[in-house]
Amino acid sequence: MDSKLLYELLEAINDKKSVILYNWENGQQTVCPLKIYCSTRTGRQYLLGYSYDENKLLFNRLNRIKCIKVKERENNYEHYLQLAQKAAPHIWGVSLFGAGELERISFTVEVASDEQFIVQRLEREKRSGTVQQLDAEHYRFSITVYDARELLPWIRTFIGRITAFSCSNKAVQKLFFDDLEQMASYYREAEADEKQ
Known part of the structure; x- marks a missing residue:
């Protein structure tokens, strides 16, 4: 069909x-x-x-x-x-949520000198936006999109490397940090259970 x-x-x-x-x-x-x-x-x-x-x-x-x-x-x-x-x-995915109001989102990742595959991955997967080298070990990805929420699943794949995150849509920024806190609380609970 x-x-x-x-x-x-x-x-x-x-x-x-x-x-x-x-x-x-x-x-x-x-x-x-x-x-x-x-x-x-x-x-x-x-x-x-x-x-x-x-x-x-x-x-x-x-x-x-x-x-x-x-x-x-x-x-x-x-x-x-x-x-x-x-x-x-x-357009990152298939949402035109704001359809007129663009949202700016950026995050910085830490990359060791022998981990250039991370930078290559950013370049390959970014669709649009820019990747900027800040210093020897930090790269920032920035983009303006109609719906910043659509980037969160992709951005989360860099967790552990992200040293900075910001979004002009404060609800998206809060969601990102709330998710991090929830994940950290799971690890704290698991660690506490192991000690008992």
């Missing part, structure tokens, strides 16, 4: 036509389809389109769409495509 749907959406994108999306929960939405994204983590496919109903860019997961109805050619297609291209460097 997803393959047929994907084909129809790609045809609509190629022909610059708008579509009506009918989802499995009996809802519908009219969009100008712009680009297909595929999650490298889950393999799920998403449609990035301009929603006429909400007047903004939105993602729709393909396996939640039952069928589509292709409509007429979209005269403003190039304008919507430019909006998507302008947004692309600030």
